[in-house]
Amino acid sequence: MSYRCTIKNRLYRFNSLKALLAKASPLRSGDVLAGISADIYEERVAAQIALADVPLKKFLNEAVIPYESDEVTRLIIDGHDLTAFQTVSHLTVGGLRDWLLDDDTTIDVLQSISAGIIPEMAAAVSKLMRNQDLIEVAKKCNVVTRFRNTIGLPGRFSTRLQPNHPTDDPKGIAASIIDGLLYGSGDACIGINPASDSPTTCFKLLSLINTLREQFEIPTQSCVLNHLTTTINLINSGAPVDLCFQSIGGTELVNKSFGVNLALIEEGYQAALSLQRGTIGNNVMYFETGQGSALSANAHHNADQQTCEARAYAVARKYKPLLVNTVVGFIGPEYLYDGKQIIRAALEDHFCGKLLGLPMGVDVCYTNHAEADQDDIDNLLTLLGVAGCNFIMGIPGSDDIMLNYQSTSFHDALYVRKMLGLKPAPEFEQWLIRQEIINEDGKLITNSFNRLLQSVNL
Amino acid sequence: MSEKGVQHGNPWQALQQYTNARIGIGRTGTSITMHQLLQFRLAHAHARDAVYSKLDVDGLLAGLSQFNLPVIVLHSKAEYREQYLKMPGLGRDLDTPSAELLRAYAPGADIVIIIADGLSAAAVNENAVNLLEHLMPMLVNDDFVLAPVCVVRQARVAISDDIGAALRAKISLILIGERPGLSAADSMGAYLTYGPREGLTDEARNCVSNIRQHGLAHKQAAEKLFYLVKQALNKKLSGVLLKDNDEHGYVP
Missing domain, CATH: 3.40.50.11240 (Ethanolamine ammonia-lyase light chain (EutC))
Structure with missing residues (x-):
């Protein structure tokens, strides 16, 4: 069916919900590249006006990507909870925006409808919302997960310590881990992107973190971010795997380009669960996503990149992840051109993920060919702190020397915590105090010659 | 360079020998120091200039x-x-x-x-x-x-x-x-x-x-x-x- 809006005698027609969503999207280079964005400013607003009037029920009857040909659509439709949907089933997309911002719509209400919201509804409403709307509603939807510590509690702000090294040198990685811990980083996890996908290397890196964690009884979890099939093999060969990692996208085809499908992710999930290594919880998955991945694999079915991204969250939520991270500025300027587009996309992703019940973190980042710099990082970081983001990355001096991009530093996380009165995960906070890394007020203890340093034998 | 509270480097600076990552870089309050900020900005400027450089x-x-x-x-x-x-x-x-x-x-x-x-x-x-x-x-x-x-x-x-x-x-x-x-x-x-x-x-x-x-x-x-x-x-x-x-x- 087609959707219409007339402005000053000009009739805008949108031939499908998919086309309407694309035309209603705030400007970004990836949708222009795909040839699906609004041609002029007026057309974009016309699409938003038309979208605001679409009943949410419509989304259950008009699939953006066909049910028959895409297992992610089947997951979304078959997994939809009609009972949870009841509360909002009478609303339009525009009505949902107003309802979400209503002060009577509390966290309890939001949690009760989460399973009734499908990704396309979340994407649609986000397109109508301003940045402050995205921040305000996301802040209400706090999502808490557990493995060896508790991530996502109100008033808490965690970091993934990312100690990458271009040749996976164990001493180099250990040095960055120690630096990070002494700056209070690492409660979301200590997670290494290996330069090599070799199982032997990954086994060594997992053992390295495991030994350090056990020696100092650090209440956190480790992850080496290799392909899920490598992780399954590592589990079978007895490696100390805490979390099972995988990059995912919002269509069957993009997941195929990542070398996975739902059955394989389920296998990884079950394998990680079977180890029972979590002490206070069973959230064992770590997913990464990012707008533009579907288009770059030519797997987007002409759907806009933000809708594809939201659909990835349907994949994620099936496996009750500990962490979901949208790596927002990594993909490059052909998808998100500048700081403005990166900031907007990050707030959309964080909002959509939280509304769908996911423990969202954001890799606040950019590459050197994007029109962005540390000032954009600072802006986004501060906005995400206000929005109640679960975690960000912690990278020595913001400079990832293996992946060659810039993200948030250990210092950046301390800045947000200080400005907004946020603290690390409670178990990790207590550990930092016991280690004399921070004091009871959360301040770093100056020049503490920490026992961590004295006992590490590099 | 001896302003109160400004730490140019950390006690664990020796760990820098193991990696080119920006570790042990010190702090003022919770921020990086002036020197580190400018060094980072310079590296980024080089990268940006390289993107816009022209074939000779x-x-x-x-x-x-x-x-x-x-x-x-x-x-x-x-x-x-x-x-x-x-x-x-x-x-x-x-x-x-x-x-x-x-x-x-x-x-x-x-x-x-x-x-x-x-x-x-x-x-x-x-x-x-x-x-x-x-x-x-x-x-x-x-x-x-x-x-x-x-x-x-x-x-x-x-x-x-x-x-x-x-x-x-x-x-x-x-x-x-x-x-x-x-x-x-x-x-x-x-x-x-x-x-x-x-x-x-x-x-x-x-x-x-x-x-x-x-x-x-x-x-x-x-x-x-x-x-x-x-x-x-x-x-x-x-x-x-x-x-x-x-x-x-x-x-x-």
């Missing part, structure tokens, strides 16, 4: 003259840098005048060497001729038939498919500026494709990366590439099926 065509022509080969200067369909960044596809195709220009050359060669700006023309200005000074003699000694050298502006890796196909070269080898990082803005990559033709993807190629003075040295890179070129010709393939030989001793 005159310098390249002068440097290439020693090889006694014709040199053709070409351009992709991307007219300017912003367009190049936003529409990657345009950088993969030759513009019409360039495609016509290539038709004037007699086709058929073992290998065509292509020099392209990619995301850092500075890297190529710096490293391309230096690498070829090692690689060319090896190819000549082995009686390779060389196509004219092509210098291409606003180009991406896949433009080597168009050029290789037009000149009917068995192998195309493109030397191209890599995306600049903070630690190196002058890093050049080399991509080798056997049987270049339109529509190939990256798994059909072999890559030798990080070629620069303080990365993979020019001589080593040339030896590695020469080895790959010979293997590709021998086995009539490139990409994931063509492995670097570990015993050869060149670790990327």
Whole structure:
């Protein structure tokens, strides 16, 4: 069916919900590249006006990507909870925006409808919302997960310590881990992107973190971010795997380009669960996503990149992840051109993920060919702190020397915590105090010659 | 430099010997120090300048003259840098005048060497001729038939498919500026494709990366590439099926 809006005698027609969503999207280079964005400013607003009037029920009857040909659509439709949907089933997309911002719509209400919201509804409403709307509603939807510590509690702000090294040198990685811990980083996890996908290397890196964690009884979890099939093999060969990692996208085809499908992710999930290594919880998955991945694999079915991204969250939520991270500025300027587009996309992703019940973190980042710099990082970081983001990355001096991009530093996380009165995960906070890394007020203890340093034998 | 509360470095600064990561960099309050901030900004400026740097065509022509080969200067369909960044596809195709220009050359060669700006023309200005000074003699000694050298502006890796196909070269080898990082803005990559033709993807190629003075040295890179070129010709393939030989001793 087609959707219409007339402005000053000009009739805008949108031939499908998919086309309407694309035309209603705030400007970004990836949708222009795909040839699906609004041609002029007026057309974009016309699409938003038309979208605001679409009943949410419509989304259950008009699939953006066909049910028959895409297992992610089947997951979304078959997994939809009609009972949870009841509360909002009478609303339009525009009505949902107003309802979400209503002060009577509390966290309890939001949690009760989460399973009734499908990704396309979340994407649609986000397109109508301003940045402050995205921040305000996301802040209400706090999502808490557990493995060896508790991530996502109100008033808490965690970091993934990312100690990458271009040749996976164990001493180099250990040095960055120690630096990070002494700056209070690492409660979301200590997670290494290996330069090599070799199982032997990954086994060594997992053992390295495991030994350090056990020696100092650090209440956190480790992850080496290799392909899920490598992780399954590592589990079978007895490696100390805490979390099972995988990059995912919002269509069957993009997941195929990542070398996975739902059955394989389920296998990884079950394998990680079977180890029972979590002490206070069973959230064992770590997913990464990012707008533009579907288009770059030519797997987007002409759907806009933000809708594809939201659909990835349907994949994620099936496996009750500990962490979901949208790596927002990594993909490059052909998808998100500048700081403005990166900031907007990050707030959309964080909002959509939280509304769908996911423990969202954001890799606040950019590459050197994007029109962005540390000032954009600072802006986004501060906005995400206000929005109640679960975690960000912690990278020595913001400079990832293996992946060659810039993200948030250990210092950046301390800045947000200080400005907004946020603290690390409670178990990790207590550990930092016991280690004399921070004091009871959360301040770093100056020049503490920490026992961590004295006992590490590099 | 002894302001109260400003720590230039941390007590664990000694750990810096194990990694180039920015560890032990100290702090003032919870922020990085003035010195660190400016050093970071400078590294980013170098990377940004590299993205917008231009091929030094005159310098390249002068440097290439020693090889006694014709040199053709070409351009992709991307007219300017912003367009190049936003529409990657345009950088993969030759513009019409360039495609016509290539038709004037007699086709058929073992290998065509292509020099392209990619995301850092500075890297190529710096490293391309230096690498070829090692690689060319090896190819000549082995009686390779060389196509004219092509210098291409606003180009991406896949433009080597168009050029290789037009000149009917068995192998195309493109030397191209890599995306600049903070630690190196002058890093050049080399991509080798056997049987270049339109529509190939990256798994059909072999890559030798990080070629620069303080990365993979020019001589080593040339030896590695020469080895790959010979293997590709021998086995009539490139990409994931063509492995670097570990015993050869060149670790990327």
